[in-house]
Amino acid sequence: MTETLEREFDVIVIGAGAVGENVADRAVQGGLTAVLIEAELVGGECSYWACMPSKALLRPGTALHGAQSVPGAEQAVTRTLDVAAVLKRRDSFTSNWQDDGQVKWVENTGIELIRGHGWITAPRQVEVAGLDGNSYRLSARHAVVIATGSSPTIPPIDGLADVDYWTTREATSTQEIPARLAVLGAGVAGVELAQAHARLGANVTLVARGGILGAFPTEASDLVAAGLRADGVELLLHTATKSVHQNDDGSITLTMDGGTSVTADKLLVSTGRHPALEGLGLESVGITADDGGRLKLTTDSTGLVRGADGNDAAGATADGNGGADGTSAAGATADGGAWLYATGDAAGRAMLTHQGKYQARITGDVIAARAKGEANGTAAPWSRFAQTADEHAVPSVVFSDPELTSVGRTVARAKEDGYTVSSVELPIQVAGSALHADNYEGWAQLVIDEDRKVILGATFAGPDVAELLHAATIAIVGEVPLDRLWHAVPSYPTISEVWLRLLEKYGL
Numbered sequence: 001m002t003e004t005l006e007r008e009f010d011v012i013v014i015g016a017g018a019v020g021e022n023v024a025d026r027a028v029q030g031g032l033t034a035v036l037i038e039a040e041l042v043g044g045e046c047s048y049w050a051c052m053p054s055k056a057l058l059r060p061g062t063a064l065h066g067a068q069s070v071p072g073a074e075q076a077v078t079r080t081l082d083v084a085a086v087l088k089r090r091d092s093f094t095s096n097w098q099d100d101g102q103v104k105w106v107e108n109t110g111i112e113l114i115r116g117h118g119w120i121t122a123p124r125q126v127e128v129a130g131l132d133g134n135s136y137r138l139s140a141r142h143a144v145v146i147a148t149g150s151s152p153t154i155p156p157i158d159g160l161a162d163v164d165y166w167t168t169r170e171a172t173s174t175q176e177i178p179a180r181l182a183v184l185g186a187g188v189a190g191v192e193l194a195q196a197h198a199r200l201g202a203n204v205t206l207v208a209r210g211g212i213l214g215a216f217p218t219e220a221s222d223l224v225a226a227g228l229r230a231d232g233v234e235l236l237l238h239t240a241t242k243s244v245h246q247n248d249d250g251s252i253t254l255t256m257d258g259g260t261s262v263t264a265d266k267l268l269v270s271t272g273r274h275p276a277l278e279g280l281g282l283e284s285v286g287i288t289a290d291d292g293g294r295l296k297l298t299t300d301s302t303g304l305v306r307g308a309d310g311n312d313a314a315g316a317t318a319d320g321n322g323g324a325d326g327t328s329a330a331g332a333t334a335d336g337g338a339w340l341y342a343t344g345d346a347a348g349r350a351m352l353t354h355q356g357k358y359q360a361r362i363t364g365d366v367i368a369a370r371a372k373g374e375a376n377g378t379a380a381p382w383s384r385f386a387q388t389a390d391e392h393a394v395p396s397v398v399f400s401d402p403e404l405t406s407v408g409r410t411v412a413r414a415k416e417d418g419y420t421v422s423s424v425e426l427p428i429q430v431a432g433s434a435l436h437a438d439n440y441e442g443w444a445q446l447v448i449d450e451d452r453k454v455i456l457g458a459t460f461a462g463p464d465v466a467e468l469l470h471a472a473t474i475a476i477v478g479e480v481p482l483d484r485l486w487h488a489v490p491s492y493p494t495i496s497e498v499w500l501r502l503l504e505k506y507g508l
């Protein structure tokens, strides 16, 4: 028999992806009670259909190519990738799409879990259609957090809706590598999955309406394009897809604007993602769709959703310095009217796991602090309660081979934001890179604020440059002056020596 169960928690988190888990964890560490509502697998997209399986599909090919690029090791490589072993390792990284391990972590952390679809019915009120057949009426003493992630954006291409296409979910969880794969969309997901499948034996065509990886400098994305071509990926750049059609044998044909066509056994549509906010009851608290019919949230630097009913009450901001006297007990409504927060992909600020988890740590902490009356005033940039790095230092890595990494502002973005900008660029040609691989090709750029003489952004492209990125992130977050950075001596012979070359080229 199904029941309607009424429960009260300090914090209700809708969505138990990496981000929701972290908000709940921080709230509990701050002395509050928290419940996670999850409709599918605890751990979310990253664990089962995104970061982990895609990187597990890519890593063996990168390791093999790495060995093939070093004479001596090259001669030891006598076979190609073992596809079954790669897929088996990928399966282990997704725990075979079972979430028992993460559920155990949730329980051990003291967070409650309700499996089911949740939606908001009024300020601080959430209903859940439980997978156990029960329905739950939950109320939050302090906060409701939207951590529902994102959904694929499917373009309105003629015929596409009638075709059995792959999204990134099917491409990352496949048990069979198709003989021919067409990939529509050459952003991060399209590029990574095109290369992974090509190296596992598929004949891949990547169709891009512009260039590839358009958010990055072309000197860097050109290196990735060359890497894809070397793996046999056919790049159809600056090509608009006019229509898509499924043939009787199940294959799919894409027809381009100019009349040319591509036929493949599978089609991966990787044309971006948008916050997953449908069916969440946001309209019941005053948040409505934009002119294009899409719901979108705007959050402040603590994760508080702007414009939700009763969410902008006085006293609902934080200074990050601890506050008043800190004597209010959890359970009192010291947080004023603040109650609705959004973090991670759902908030739409930076759709990356590490950045969502950063937001989650800050939002979880601020909810706990507000509940205790310990956070007052405006959240100062770079304080414990402000997601300041979202504005200045979002790191991202494209795990292609060669890798493409960046953090902070591009030259164009820095100019738009009013900085006096200069930049310095170089191919990566140092002793460390020459030793790393024969014919090493890489490219590096620093974007510099000429007024303060600090770094605003950095890009590195080349084999195994991902681990160079965190040094740049620290330099940006720390606002380290260039003449002090001059004293950060890179070890010889490492690829990091490119930092020295960049500073020399700048004039130090």
Ligand SMILES: Cc1cc2nc3c(=O)[nH]c(=O)nc-3n(C[C@H](O)[C@H](O)[C@H](O)COP(=O)(O)OP(=O)(O)OC[C@H]3O[C@@H](n4cnc5c(N)ncnc54)[C@H](O)[C@@H]3O)c2cc1C
Pocket (backbone or CB within 6 Å): 014, 015, 016, 017, 018, 019, 020, 037, 038, 039, 040, 041, 042, 043, 044, 045, 046, 047, 049, 050, 051, 052, 054, 055, 116, 117, 118, 119, 147, 148, 149, 150, 168, 172, 189, 276, 279, 280, 343, 344, 345, 346, 350, 351, 352, 353, 354, 355, 356
């Ligand atoms: C192919 C691919 C590869 C990627 N690789 C990387 C990478 O290498 N590094 C990186 O940093 N980022 C990567 N990303 C991005 C990363 O996956 C996301 O940024 C991250 O998963 C966002 O986490 P989240 O917790 O916000 O959302 P999600 O992980 O999507 O979790 C949201 C959860 O909420 C649940 N949910 C939604 N609505 C409801 C509801 N109404 N009721 C109950 N539950 C609900 C969902 O079932 C889901 O489990 C990749 C993305 C893709 C598509």
Ligand SMILES: NC(=O)c1ccc[n+]([C@@H]2O[C@H](COP(=O)([O-])OP(=O)(O)OC[C@H]3O[C@@H](n4cnc5c(N)ncnc54)[C@H](O)[C@@H]3O)[C@@H](O)[C@H]2O)c1
Pocket (backbone or CB within 6 Å): 155, 156, 184, 185, 186, 187, 188, 189, 190, 192, 207, 208, 209, 210, 213, 214, 241, 270, 271, 272, 273, 351, 352, 396, 397, 398, 399
């Ligand atoms: N390594 C990583 O960190 C990683 C890996 C994969 C995905 N992700 C994240 O997942 C999200 C989704 O990735 P994504 O690659 O789908 O999004 P994206 O926004 O990076 O790229 C989407 C691409 O599709 C193109 N596109 C859009 N409409 C099109 C159309 N009609 N025809 C052809 N091309 C079209 C866009 O021009 C763009 O190049 C992103 O936020 C990304 O940051 C991260």
